[in-house]
Amino acid sequence: MFLKKKVLFFLALLLMTLSLNAKEPTYNINYIINDAESFIETTAKSKLGKKYVWGGNGPFAYDCSGFTKEVFELNGIEIPRNSWRQAEVGKKVSKKNLKKGDLIFFNSKHHKGVNHVGIYLGHGKFIHASRFHHRIVISPLREYRRFFKWGRRLV
Numbered sequence: 001m002f003l004k005k006k007v008l009f010f011l012a013l014l015l016m017t018l019s020l021n022a023k024e025p026t027y028n029i030n031y032i033i034n035d036a037e038s039f040i041e042t043t044a045k046s047k048l049g050k051k052y053v054w055g056g057n058g059p060f061a062y063d064c065s066g067f068t069k070e071v072f073e074l075n076g077i078e079i080p081r082n083s084w085r086q087a088e089v090g091k092k093v094s095k096k097n098l099k100k101g102d103l104i105f106f107n108s109k110h111h112k113g114v115n116h117v118g119i120y121l122g123h124g125k126f127i128h129a130s131r132f133h134h135r136i137v138i139s140p141l142r143e144y145r146r147f148f149k150w151g152r153r154l155v
Contacts, residue, residue, distance in 0.1 A: 037101035
């Protein structure tokens with residue numbers, strides 16, 4: 001009986017010591033953010049070549065804001081349906097501060113509003129549902145520089 005009490009006492013002491021020395025798990029937030037950016041890029045690229053249709057919400061055809069909405073939604077981020085509403089969500093960023101996964105906005109009609117949106121991929125490229133190309137494509141940002149308005153960071 002005395003031996004059982006000693007063993008139980010020792011086990012209780014050992015468990016308490018282990019629980020006191022246990023550390024909280026640590027998370028590398030940069031890894032999590034980079035992961036989110038990569039998932040957004042992968043999701044967006046999986047739609048390459050899909051048909052452009054004005055008002056399209058997928059899964060077979062998209063317009064620019066329907067495409068961005070679905071990509072972000074598939075990654076757990078809710079955004080509005082229209083490009084001009086999407087242009088109000090998240091943190092505004094300049095062209096020189098763009099990062100992979102940022103939404104980027106354009107206007108080709110020479111007024112203050114926004115009429116096109118894409119997703120920045122880094123290295124001066126972005127992916128978007130292009131009315132001109134009639135499909136989802138990757139384009140160099142330099143070809144759209146005169147239409148660029150701003151970026152928005154959601155991740």
